[in-house]
Amino acid sequence: MTYTIKDVAKITKLSIFTIRYYDKEGLLPFVSRNKSGIRVFTESDINQIMTICCLKNTGMQIKDIKKYIDYCMEGAGTIDSRKELFVAHRNEIINQINSLNENLKLIDSKLKIYSSPNAAEIINELRRIVFDEKRENGLPSCYTQIN
Amino acid sequence: MTYTIKDVAKITKLSIFTIRYYDKEGLLPFVSRNKSGIRVFTESDINQIMTICCLKNTGMQIKDIKKYIDYCMEGAGTIDSRKELFVAHRNEIINQINSLNENLKLIDSKLKIYSSPNAAEIINELRRIVFDEKRENGLPSCYTQIN
DNA sequence: TTATTACCTAGAGTTATATCTAGGTCAAGT
DNA sequence: ACTTGACCTAGATATAACTCTAGGTAATAA
Known part of the structure; x- marks a missing residue:
């Protein structure tokens, strides 16, 4: 059983463009071609691409993924x-x-304020503090017009 | 107590360039200027920038952070x-x-293999499988030279 | 007074990661 | 034989998020 680039795009949720781009960047040296030069993917190729996606999705840069792929190609050494x-x-x-x-803690603390029954009061009090701080330091406040 | 852009860069770990860039993008409309046009930051400005960093560090795009800042400027409504x-x-x-x-699970499963006492054996066996799969499908294998 | 230093803006350049276009090959179906 | 559709490459374009440069101002120290 082999797969076309279209199949692989569907399975991995990468675009066909991205798969070709990864190949160009040296991430897919293990993918074979048929005599017409068309990429033919095997099951294990897809597994390796899944690993690449895993590394990518966890923030690894392509040049570092390439380093890993190069190691893999080199063998058990x-x-x-x-x-x-x-x-x-x-x-x-x-x-x-x-x-x-x-x-997440900060987000949750903000959400707690926004969800409070007297949210508007709290927000207005906070705005007052900001305003006062600007005034104490003799600074023009962007809030002036709206407070 | 007020802060210069340099102070803020140190506190927030953003570069001075980035702070100016954020301002240019409309993320810092609350920051005041002195009569020479130099930015003067207050304590609460720094708090707000910290919130911006929190959103940025959790993957929010600048244009969406701007939306939030615009809401904040608009007031309790x-x-x-x-x-x-x-x-x-x-x-x-x-x-x-x-x-x-x-x-992380996939990473850990790979690490388990690499850490096993017979790691080389396992890897070589996996390479053999990849090789066989290519051969079964009549594909030239990149692994041929090194196996 | 002059030199230094920290700040400013506008706009150019960089980087990573795609995404798309133009022009071409090849196999299958009508 | 001809059309269609999926694939190919090289290279152009896009996008986000910086990062830097050139040229300038303003306050401060020697």
């Missing part, structure tokens, strides 16, 4: 390098998750 | 819109976290 690369990327992901959770 | 915007963005963040955790 690069296992230590691949492991190193994945450990580093794993840490990146953990940091991203932590950062998102951290930022 | 836009609380419902702001809430809507934040609820939608909150969901975005949750999706991001879920996606990262999902992808």
